[in-house]
Every structure is written in C-alpha cells, then in structure tokens.
Amino acid sequence: MNRARALTNRLRRELFATPLDGLITVVLLIGLVSGLKALLHWSLTQADWAVIQANSTLLAVGRYPLNQQWRLWLLTALLSGAAGISWGLLRGAGWPRSDRLAAAVLLVLGLVLPAGLGLAAPLQQRWWWLTALLLVGRWAAGRWGCELPPRWRRLLPLTWPVLYLSGLGLIGGGLGLMTVRPSQWGGLLLTLTEASFAIVVCCPLGIALALGRCSELPLLRWCSTLYIEFIRGAPLITLLFLGQNILGFLLPGGLAPDRVWRAAWILTFFAAAYVAEAVRAGLAALPRGQWEAARSLGLNMVQTLQHVVLPQALRAALPAIVGQFITLLQDTTLLSLIGLLDLLGVARAVMANPEFLGRNAEVYLVLAILFWCCCAALGVGSRSLERHLNRQVLRSQP
C-alpha cells in the first residue's frame, strides 16, 4: 500500500510536477507509444526477415570458403573458452549480481537468438555449445582457479596475445592450413579483424606519439605534432582513398600489402593520432611532481615512464581511449566505400541481389543493432574496468 503510494508520488514528482511538465509528458508519451506501435507493427507484419536468414553466413564471414569455416568455429570456441576462464579467474567463486545478470543475458542470447534467426539445427547446436563452454569455463575457473599456483595464474594475461596471433593464423591459414586470402574474408569477420588489429596496434603507436609530443626534444615534438595534426585534419575517407590509390606509388612495385591490410594500416595510423591526443590529455593531468619524485628516486627515463608516469596517465586517459576504440569500430564501415566487403559492404551487396531488393530497412536495422551492441559492450566494459582500477588505487593508498 505504502509502496504504491510512494510510486505514485514519485511518478507525480517526475512526470507531472508542473502543468508544463504534465503537458510535455503527455505529448512525449503519445509520440513514444505511437512510434513504438508503428515499429512493432512493421517488424511483425511488414518486414521480411528472410533476407537476414538466407544471408546470415554471408553477413558473418563473407566469402570465406565453406569447407574452411570450421577454423572460424574453432576460433570462436577458443575465444569463448578463454573469455569464460578469464572471467572466472577475475571474479573468483562467487556470483555477484552483475555476473548473474550477465550470465542470464548470455544464456538467453545463446539459446534464443540462433533459433530466432532461424539458423539450421546444427548451427543452433553449435551456438548452444559455445554458450555452455563460456559459462562452464567461468564456473570452473571461479571454483578451482584460486587453487592454481600463482605462477600459472600470472600466465593468464599472456593467453590473450597468444590467442590473438593464433586466431589471425587460423583465419589466414599457413603452416599446413589452406591459405585463405584476405580478399576472401568478409562480413563481421572482416570488420572485427580490422577493428581489433587497428585497436591492438594503434595503442603503442599512440602512446609513442603522445610521449613524442610532450617530449623536451624539439625535433621529436615537432614530428609528432605534425603527424597528429595532419591526420586529425583529414577525413578518414580521404586517407583510405589515399591508401588504396597512392600507397602503391609510394612503395616499389609489388611491395604494397594487400588491400585489406592496407586499409587496416590506414585505420591504425588514423586511430593512433586520436589515441595520442587522449594519452596526452592523461599525461597533462599528471602532476609535475610525479616526474620529479621519480627522478629523485634515481629512476631513469624508461623506468619513470614504465612504473610511474604511464600507469597513471593511461588510467586517466582510459575513457577517452576506449571512446576512440568505439569510434574506430564504427569507422570500419567506411571500408565499404572503398570496395571492401566488411559488414556494411556485404550488406550492400546482399541488398543488390534482386531476390532481396527493397529490403533495406531490415538489413540496416540488424546492422545497427549489431553495432550498437558491440559499441555499448565496449562502453560498459570500459566503465567497469575504470571502476576496478579506481578501487585498486583507493585500496593501495593508506
């Protein structure tokens, strides 16, 4: 009874505090309800989702050879296993509320989404197995992870780079596996490969540039500044265009990398300038005393950077850097403008197929949801990492 009254009170305060507020609320509500109703009506009666069902493989991996796709499944399995284990080791045996929530979301996604998309039964089962692998990994690592010797646990952060490199190997082939050329990668696979490559490589580059720009040596400062401002003054599309059309002229014949890698490098160099600016802001936020204190302790330049300056600057810059990663992930859509078959490129090819003409809305909606989920996940991840780091700092202070 009391709760109901509290609720009405709160609603009144929030929505109908003044007559004007009331009017705004009513207008917004009418707009919202009619909009949602129209969307629901469209998606249930008018939309034809066959375009997604029939092309799900194409959207996911592009023209990756059918008989080699087991490699991608293996990679996904490895990734979900490693993700589960890392999750478990980080959080221990307990299942706090956020973990239970995340697990529930994963379970629902893993069970419902493949069926909802109307995937073939064997494919559905594979997704179930993958979800199961992730959750079992989380449970097992949480249960027994703390009993592992610390030396083993210290190896954990190493698994990710190793996994990343072997993942690239699995995708591209070589060492006895059939080579699958980058021109055959496509769809979400290409988008994620390009984005992850650029994210991994642009970080060290960006940090180096930021240090260069803050350096006391004029030449370093000038070179870094010139580079950063040049990149920031140019639209990404012109740089990609430059990469596709002029890079061949800048290198001796035949030395220029494949188009896909060329675009990946351009994305990397582009993002590095913005990451550098984020890191520079982090460096600027650092009190001057930190440098002096480190120096007076007798640390040399490298030690100062490694133990004192960078950890603090990077922590301060983390939100901005992750924001840059999110932009980078979104920027991969520009690859479709230079003729690469990334997720958007494949989608546009699909929509050109006469069978699916005029199904633009469905395809764009699905793409938007996919991107939204990836970007939002990155954002949530960054915020929780930030909280985690801040807690650590608080704990380490007396």
Place this chain on the structure above:
Amino acid sequence: MARRQRYLNTLAGLCGLALVGCANDEDTLQSQKLALIKGRGELICGVQGTLPGFSSVERDGTYVGFDVDICRAVAAAMLGDPDKVQYRDLNPSERFAALASGEVDLLSRNTTYTLSRDAAGGNGLSFAPVVFFDGQGLMVPRASGISNIKGLSGKPICVETGTTSELNLADRMRALQAPYTPLKFQTSDQTYAAYLQGRCAAVTTDRSQLAAKRTGLPNPDDHVLLPDVISKEPLAPATVNADPLWSDAVRWTIYALMQAEELGITQANVEAKVAEARANPNLADLRRFLGVEGDFGKQLGLSPDFVVKALRAVGNYGEIFERNVGSGSLLRLERGLNRSWKAGGLIYAPPFR
C-alpha cells in the same frame, strides 16, 4: 588552442613545400611485369564482380563471366593454369588507380577504350584489342511511358560515377539542349537501388550491362531499353603503358582467341588440331599458330604453345561469347557487331606472322 592553430599553419605551409619538392626527376622504371607475375605464380585481374554474364561470383565463390574468361585465358597462356588468377572487384572510380599503382596486373572490367584513357598524358593505359563492341543505352520503367531520350528532358537520370557513361550522357543531353539532373553513385548496386526506388526516371550505361542487369530484376518486363544508342562503347581489357612486353603478351593472347574462331579451333578439338599440325608439316599457318614451329611464344615472352593453353582453358572467342552472354546464357545477347569479320562483324585478328 592557439598553439594548435600555429601547428596547423605550419603544416599547411609544409604541404605546399612538398608539392614543389616532388615535381622533377626523369628516371624511368623498367617494370618487369611478366617476371613479377611468373615469380608470383598468379595473375591479379581487376573485374567488376557483380555483373552477371561479364563477371560475377557463384555461390561457391568462383568467378565466372566473359571478362573472367579473358583473365583465365591470359593466366593459362602465361602460367599454364587458368585457375592461377586472383580477382579484385573494382569500382569504376578505383579501377585505373588500381592498375596504375600495380595493384592489378590486368584490368578486364568492361572498360571503354578512349583516347584520353590510352594517351600517356591522360590515364596512361595500354588497351588490348576490343573484346566487346557495345553502345550506351538507357533503361526506363515501362510504366513511365517514355519512349525515347527526348522524353527524359528535365528528369533525373541515375549513372555510375567515373564512367564514360556520365560523360556521354552530359554530351548527348547538351547536344539535345535538354536539361537533366545526373544522380551519381559509386557502385552499380546503389545506382540500380536508386533507380528501382523511383528516384530517377532512367538509368544509363552500356546496353549489354543494362541487358544483364535487367535479367536480374524481379520483373524484367517492367523495364524497357530505349532505342537510342548514345555512344560507341568499345570495351577492351587494359594494362599499364609502361611495360610494352606485358601489354603485347595480353594483346596477342586475345588475338589468338579471335584467330582460333576464324580457324575453327575450339576447346573440344584443340588437341586434335595440334595432333594434325604435328603430323602435317604442310600446314605452316596452323603449325605456327599452335606453336608447333616458329618462336612466336618466345618473342612475346611466353611459352611456344601459349595459344593451345589458352584455348584448352576457355575455348575460342565465339565460345566465350556464347557461353557467357550469348545463346548459352541468361542474357541471350545477339552477336551483332561482335561477329567475326568473316560473318560481317568487327572481330578481326591481325595475321600471326
């Protein structure tokens, strides 16, 4: 922020300096394309990629079509294996840069042979023989009731950017003194999407392409090709100007396909013809053509039997035409101008001598 402004100003100045800095040096590059391709063991061929009949991708990921068969013939002649080709899908807007920068070895992408594209002062390409004589046409919805190009006056027309089509359209409409709005898109996908959604009254490109695209539309009969042919469109494969040896190899491989049709050599009977030529020393023409005697292959930097290899892979010109765009295909194009000169067409190979 004021500091940033200063940096930017300097940057702008330096860009200007860079422009002045790289405007001389007359050193030329002897690019050995043939050696490069042989070393790589693979020909990189630029194609359109989404044009049924000319170049498109099957469900299993293999490329098929008229333009693709030209690539396969060249790869077979050079490397002995028609499958040693890597295909690159290229937009009209990126094709010449891709060729010029060496990203593709051969452009086989229904490209119109024009003076400015051929000239060293223009795009600086080197064109192989014309493999398809075409003309630019216009497609309109049947329901619009437009019957000729004058009916398009004052209307928007969809066209792919970076093509001769957009130039011809501008010329023709200017000659007719008809105002119009060109709506330009980067890819044929977008162009046809805008046309089908009714944004433009017509879409224009080569007639063979229009015919190919029309067969793929949901109701082909709802669209008609106007009778006007607004330009000559001789489509030819192209290589860079800088490497005559490589251009010659491509040129004569294509002539060989045409010559083979003239001589009645097909994919099916090529082995028999070789045996016949070997057995009969009096058939000097045939022996030279098939590489049983003489050194034509060597003069081009290819193997002596390059003609046989190409024919074995794709058949002669007539077979390529019929299989991909002619009676054996969905497009059912007439051979028309693309008949052999002996049948009243324009397909003519200079003597293999």
Place this chain on the structure above:
Amino acid sequence: MHTPWWRNRRLLPLLVQATVGLVVLVTIAYLLGNLVRNLSAAGLLLSWRWLNLPAGFDISESLLPFNAELPYWRALLAGLVNTVRVVLIALVGATLLGTAVGTAAFSSNGLLRRLSRTYVELIRNVPLLLQLLFWYFVVFLSLPDGSAAIQLPWVVLAKSGLHLGSPQLVNGVWQGSLRITLEFAALLTGLIIHSGAFIAEVVRGGVAAVPPGQWEAARSLGLHAGQTLSRIVLPQALRVIVPALNSQYISLAKNSSLAVACGYSDLYSVAETTLNQTGRSVEVVLILLGTYLAMDLVISGLMNRLNRLVQIQER
C-alpha cells in the same frame, strides 16, 4: 668523474634527435623517390594543367552555375561550395538540437531526461555511414510521389524532393517553390542528428560543470528555470562547452565527406569523379587533403575567437 657517453645529459638528446630526424628524413626521401619514379613510369608526373581542361561531366546540384564545358577547377569549386553549404546548415542545426537535448538532460521532467539520454546513447553507438544510408535509402527514397506526397504546412515531402513554401501540383509534378533534393535532405538530416548527439553530450558536460550553488542562487533571486538556464547557467557553461565544440565542429566538417554514400555532390564526390576522368590520383588527393585541412583551420580559428570572447574577463 668520468660519465660514459650514454649517460651524458647533453649529448644524449642530440643523438636521439639526430637518429629520429635521420630515420624520418630517409623514410620520406625513400617514399618520395618511389613516388616520383613510379609516377613517371606511369606517365603521370605531377602537373596541374589539367585543372583548366573542360570537365565534361555534370553535377547533380550546385549553387554555382556549372555545366560540362567548364573546367575541372570549377567542378571542384562547385563541390566545395556544396560541402560548405551542407556543413554550415548542419552546424547550426546540430548546435540547436544538441543544446536542446543537452539541456533537456537537466529537465524536471523525468521522461524528458531519460529520452535525452536514450537519444544520445542510441545515436553515438551506431556508425554515421549506416545512419546516412538509412535516411537516404529507407526514409527519403520511400517518400510517395505526385498527388500522394505528404503535405504538411509549408512543406511537401515528395520523391522529387522537399518543396518548401506553397508548391502547386502541375501535371503530377510539384512546382513553384524552393526545392531541396532528397540527397541533400538525407545528408543534412543524418549529419544533424549524429552531431546533435555528440554536441548534446558536450552541452550536458558543460552544464554539469557549473556549480549547483549557481542554480540555487538564481532560484533564490526569483528567476524561473528558463531564465536561470539562459541567463546564469549557459553563459558559464560556455567556457567549458566552446573548446569541446571545436573538435565536434571539425569532425562534422570531415564527416560531410560521407555524402558520397547518398549521392550528394560534395567536394569528395566531385574529386572522386575528377580522379576517374583524369587519372590524376596524387594531385586530387593533395587537393582534398589541403582543402579539408584549410577548413579545419578556419573552424579552429573562428572557434578560438569565440573562445576568447566567452572566457572570464579578469579585471
């Protein structure tokens, strides 16, 4: 005491700089050398004479009169004017939208506050290119035509474009008013809605940075919410907002190059066509980079002035 050379505080910086300078110089020289060699091999050595040749292609819409007989530089100029037009209108639109949405985050109405957050989160996490394609191919291209067109007061939405004013339907064609093409409308809508979300975040951050005491003081002076916002809070928030707006405006100007996806003839799109018809890739890319850099400079310059105006004048 003798220090080894690698500990020498004066020599070391010089050495490091010399090495870096050498590496940078050698790399640049190597790349430029290759460029010149490859370009001359392809017969495409840098030259700007082609700019005076007739373009031969038409442009779908242009503020400057343009036809196929005019030279390439006129085509590029027409493209630039189109870019500037869309950027200017989008700047104003996005600023208004962003300010409205950003201040809505401080409304007393809970629904409005949440909607403002939802809008920002929704738009910021979806790629702009996707949004532009959505606006053009899904929304604007499915407008009805002729008499079925959507008629609102002062504007008619039809497939032939957005007709402002009071157009008449003559023979199934809307005539006699200002017409905005669908391509322009789609690009403008996409840019305004996308940048609006980012500017809203900037405005929200700026308003949040104003100490709460200012709100309370204004209220105790008897100002109502609207007055408080416009007279007290926003002027103070501007000191935080303006520097951050600078980078948003610059990215808006750069994002306008995505016009090529929805068929609008902006600078990039005309440059791409020019490159194709001339084969002058290096020159065209240099023109593009230079022009966008110049636009960046102009926007930064203007924003610097504005920034000086809004900062606290200390006496």
